[in-house]
Amino acid sequence: MTHYDLVIVGSGSGNSLVGPDFDDWQIAVVEEGTFGGTCLNVGCIPTKMFVYPADLAEAARTSGRLGVDASLERVRWADIRDRIFGRIDPISAGGREYRAHGEPNTTLYEAHAQFTGPRELRLSTGQSITADRIVLATGSRPVIPDAITDSGVPFHTSDTVMRIDEVPARVAILGGGYISAEFAHVFGAFGAQVSVIARSAPLLRHLDLDLAERFTSLAEERWDVRLNAIVTGASKTADGIALELSDGSSLEVDLLLVATGRRPNSDRLNLAAAGVAVHPDGRIVVDAQQRTTADAIWALGDASSEHQLKHVANHEARVVAHNLAHPDAPIESDHRVVPAAVFTHPQLASVGLTEAQAAASGRRFVTALRGYGSTAYGWAMEDNSSVCKLIADPATGQLLGAHLMGEQAATLVQPLIQAMSFGLGVREMARGQYWIHPALTEVVENTLLALELDQS
Numbered sequence: 001m002t003h004y005d006l007v008i009v010g011s012g013s014g015n016s017l018v019g020p021d022f023d024d025w026q027i028a029v030v031e032e033g034t035f036g037g038t039c040l041n042v043g044c045i046p047t048k049m050f051v052y053p054a055d056l057a058e059a060a061r062t063s064g065r066l067g068v069d070a071s072l073e074r075v076r077w078a079d080i081r082d083r084i085f086g087r088i089d090p091i092s093a094g095g096r097e098y099r100a101h102g103e104p105n106t107t108l109y110e111a112h113a114q115f116t117g118p119r120e121l122r123l124s125t126g127q128s129i130t131a132d133r134i135v136l137a138t139g140s141r142p143v144i145p146d147a148i149t150d151s152g153v154p155f156h157t158s159d160t161v162m163r164i165d166e167v168p169a170r171v172a173i174l175g176g177g178y179i180s181a182e183f184a185h186v187f188g189a190f191g192a193q194v195s196v197i198a199r200s201a202p203l204l205r206h207l208d209l210d211l212a213e214r215f216t217s218l219a220e221e222r223w224d225v226r227l228n229a230i231v232t233g234a235s236k237t238a239d240g241i242a243l244e245l246s247d248g249s250s251l252e253v254d255l256l257l258v259a260t261g262r263r264p265n266s267d268r269l270n271l272a273a274a275g276v277a278v279h280p281d282g283r284i285v286v287d288a289q290q291r292t293t294a295d296a297i298w299a300l301g302d303a304s305s306e307h308q309l310k311h312v313a314n315h316e317a318r319v320v321a322h323n324l325a326h327p328d329a330p331i332e333s334d335h336r337v338v339p340a341a342v343f344t345h346p347q348l349a350s351v352g353l354t355e356a357q358a359a360a361s362g363r364r365f366v367t368a369l370r371g372y373g374s375t376a377y378g379w380a381m382e383d384n385s386s387v388c389k390l391i392a393d394p395a396t397g398q399l400l401g402a403h404l405m406g407e408q409a410a411t412l413v414q415p416l417i418q419a420m421s422f423g424l425g426v427r428e429m430a431r432g433q434y435w436i437h438p439a440l441t442e443v444v445e446n447t448l449l450a451l452e453l454d455q456s
């Protein structure tokens with residue numbers, strides 16, 4: 001039984017914990033899958049590397065309305081795929097090599113870990129290791145509805161679909177969330193006939209309703225969207241996969257992508273043996289310092305967070321690293337202002353309260369919504385669907401929420417995140433700085449100015 005100062009389970013955000021503060025510690029990293037975790041290998045990074053060429057393909061297809069008669073000749077999927085993974089796979093391999101052989105005080109175990117007692121882990125290799133401190137950065141995995149697994153039909157998840165050999169002619173995507181919206185854009189822009197099957201309505205219903213409904217209308221123009229429908233039957237046919245839906249309709253496709261959420265991997269760690277508690281949804285219980293209910297065991301990222309987002313996992317990893325190195329001066333995670341973006345078409349970004357959440361909170365609030373089309377850059381784009389919606393407290397002048405749908409939404413939202421994070425008031429933000437004319441940021445300025453505050 002080898003003993004360590006620190007064991008980290010999971011090489012995604014967990015791997016970034018190892019830094020100069022711990023040069024004198026003996027550290028083990030345990031990873032059962034591809035080194036580097038979800039974001040690098042099968043998540044944020046490769047998806048966005050597909051989304052960008054999908055944006056270009058979509059632009060070629062739609063630029064005729066601006067007088068540029070371009071057409072999409074061909075999408076070389078295999079070349080796009082190989083460029084993406086030709087870049088990513090060596091980063092994963094390099095990270096693995098460095099962790100395995102790069103530092104004398106670090107050991108990499110390529111195995112599944114589970115607890116056999118407090119701070120004692122059994123590895124699938126048969127080895128057992130113990131540690132003074134353990135960090136659980138074990139992430140999450142796709143959830144597959146029983147109707148799909150029980151049917152025995154072949155299906156993909158985001159873990160596998162980016163490695164396929166060609167764009168399928170017909171794709172069905174199960175789910176109406178982030179992954180569905182992003183892959184519907186990629187496959188649709190690359191020429192597939194896309195069907196989105198969502199058990200509720202509208203699509204992306206975690207968003208402010210104004211944006212979710214506008215997005216759903218646009219999605220219905222591009223894709224075959226089946227709302228309020230679940231798969232009741234699935235079977236393999238000579239030509240592909242047949243799906244029967246609860247609304248009585250059916251469809252046949254060449255590829256089925258299941259994107260119905262992700263659950264924490266906490267159920268595969270035998271956490272009870274270590275005294276680590278979990279929430280009913282499988283998230284490991286942590287306090288603001290990222291401590292679990294067991295002494296000297298921390299958790300971070302998708303394993304414990306209600307936000308399955310890489311920037312949140314990174315933030316929590318920094319908090320855990322600090323608290324490991326400075327136990328006498330611990331810090332807390334800050335989840336007050338957590339933004340997110342959906343890299344579909346059009347792009348969506350949001351931070352803070354939706355209008356429904358503001359209403360449910362019982363507080364006074366005001367909203368303003370402006371179209372990109374109200375700005376000169378919006379005229380240049382002939383944009384008549386993109387919007388910026390802001391929610392503010394009329395008494396304090398503070399922003400409560402910001403929601404954008406349209407070109408560069410994930411970038412345009414950043415000054416609003418900054419204002420909310422640092423308490424910059426709506427009026428100061430709107431009039432205390434220049435806004436470059438005629439940039440798209442003017443839509444943010446216009447929406448800020450349109451908020452009717454108690455004191456102008």
Ligand SMILES: Cc1cc2nc3c(=O)[nH]c(=O)nc-3n(C[C@H](O)[C@H](O)[C@H](O)COP(=O)(O)OP(=O)(O)OC[C@H]3O[C@@H](n4cnc5c(N)ncnc54)[C@H](O)[C@@H]3O)c2cc1C
Nearest residue numbers: 010012013032033037038043044113139301302308309310
């Ligand atoms: C398709 C997709 C696109 C995404 N796009 C974005 C995006 O654009 N922006 C964004 O912010 N977020 C995005 N996310 C979410 C983001 O990828 C995750 O929130 C983030 O990667 C979680 O990091 P983590 O370190 O918690 O877990 P992970 O990176 O998943 O790392 C956990 C690691 O632990 C290992 N592991 C688990 N259990 C054990 C065990 N018992 N023993 C040994 N090893 C174990 C796993 O193999 C894995 O490598 C996306 C996710 C997906 C699936």
Ligand SMILES: NC(=O)c1ccc[n+]([C@@H]2O[C@H](COP(=O)([O-])OP(=O)(O)OC[C@H]3O[C@@H](n4cnc5c(N)ncnc54)[C@H](O)[C@@H]3O)[C@@H](O)[C@H]2O)c1
Nearest residue numbers: 145175176177178179180199259260261262308341342343
């Ligand atoms: N751009 C980004 O930041 C980004 C991109 C992709 C993924 N992610 C993260 O990964 C997480 C997982 O993505 P996701 O799209 O799988 O989850 P999601 O929670 O965004 O969406 C899941 C969808 O599946 C539906 N669903 C759930 N169970 C179902 C069932 N049994 N039958 C039919 N439909 C069902 C839900 O109603 C929802 O529409 C996201 O929540 C997000 O945090 C982030």
